[in-house]
Each structure stands twice: as structure tokens, then as C-alpha cells.
Amino acid sequence: MATVISFVNNKGGVGKTTLACIIAQALGIIGHKVLAIDNDGQHNLSTMLGLTPSEPNIGNLYSLKASQMPKIDAILEDMTLQTTLTNVHCITAPDSLCDADVTNERILAEVIQKSYAATHYDYIIIDNHPGISALQRASLHAAEYVFVPTELQQLAVNGLSVMYRLLTENFSFNRENIKIIPNKYRNVQRQEAFLTALKKMFPKSVTTAIPVDSILDIIVTEEKILLLDRYMSSKAVPYIIKMMTEIFTFKEKKLSGDLLVERNKHLAENARNRVQSRSSQ
């Protein structure tokens, strides 16, 4: 059965989309089948995965009628696109998603449960826009895990308590299934203090912090894949790997080893393609 993960935070700019993309790609690179669902009208996840939003898309799911449910496999297949990574598929989001009339907040959960997606994919990763509106609630009803990237600032830390209460009380998430990922970490005393406070406030939930690293921003412009194209040059990569081993219980050496093998294959293929295109000129 697919493990469904929803990325949420009331705040924007904390790294929800960046980490959703990197984790989806990492899981795909090591051989898992991944469906990335862009549940944000800004469609940054679709863009980061190299896709332009197309029709049909996630918006069509929210206007689904009960009579269409028997055809759910065909509908889902129609809206699912292939990314540059064979194992990573994506459902894109339209600009108009914020106007979606979500009459049934459980629709995403129902679609996943009643379609081939539940068994075909190992992981389903849902990215959300900031806040908790009907769209995010729909993704939370579908999810077994919630990942909450956060920055280490006073206001962000205050907001997390509200979010945590909502997740545990209104959505009955297990504390172990809520993962708070400190992001854009700078090794300064103030942030270190916030990190210690976070770990105290949410025992079992806080992962290794991901350092601030401009390469995470640059790869978007370059249309590169962090764990294939910038594995060695990004100082965030070892921390991302450590964070993933804490969350998914992969062994750290095995995960970094498997990623490295695929990265080497990818770079070798790029080099071959460059030689071929030069010789055909």
C-alpha cells in the first residue's frame, strides 16, 4: 500500500515544495514508485519536477461527481504525467486551484483508496500552499504522515504549536507520524536555541536540520535534480540523507550508497550523450 505524505505549514517560503520535490525524487531514484501531487495553485512542485500544468489536473478531482467514481482509474491516469525520472509521476495544479469548490474534503482520500494509486505507488507525496484551508484539509484526510518544514524563527516556532494541536486533535495524527523538518538552518546561537526548544516541545517529531544552501534555489533555475546533478557540491545533501534515514528508517550508508550509484550512472549517461551530440555535429 502506498504511504501518503502531506507537506503542510501555515507559513510560505519554509521549504515545503523544495523538500517535497527532493524527497519525491530521492525515493524515485532509489527505485520506489512515487506519485507527486501538486495541491497548490502556484504549481511550484510541477515546475520543479520539470512539468507545465496541463488538463486534466488536480482541480478536476475536486469537481468529481459520485457518478464518475467507477471510472476513477481512467480519470487518474489521464491527469498523471511522467517526470524526467521514470519512477516519479506527477499530477499538476492549475492557476485556478485556490478557487476550487471543495465540497467533499475526503475526495482526495477516496480517490487514492479507490484507484490503482493505492497499490501501484510506494509513496504519494502531496505538496500544499501555505495555511490550512479546505485544500490542505483534503490532503490531510488522505495522508498517513505529515511533514512540516519550518524555519528556526520565533514566529515560525509559535505557529507550530497551533499546527501540531490541529494535526493531533482534529486529524488524530499519531505524534510519531508528524515530522517537523527544521530548514534553512544557520549554525548560530539563536537558531541552535530554537532547535533545542523545538526538540523539547515536540519529542520524536523533529528531524535533523537542513542547512541553508543556495544550491537548493539554483537548481530550480538550472532545471537540475539535486541528488543527481549536485550530489557532491551541495552542503545540504548529507543532511537531507540523514533526515530521510530518520523518517523512513532506511540505513544511512545504504541510502547514500544507492543514491551515489544512480548519480554516477546519470553523469556517465550525460557524458555519453555529450560525446554523441558532438560527434554528430
Ligand SMILES: Nc1ncnc2c1ncn2[C@@H]1O[C@H](COP(=O)(O)OP(=O)(O)O)[C@@H](O)[C@H]1O
Ligand atoms: N535549505 C535551503 N537553503 C536555501 N534555500 C532554500 C532552502 N530550502 C528552500 N529554499 C528556498 O527557499 C524558497 C522557498 O522555498 P519553497 O520550497 O518554495 O517554500 P514553500 O513551498 O514552503 O513556500 C525557494 O526559493 C527555495 O529554493
Ligand SMILES: [Mg+2]
Ligand atoms: Mg510551496
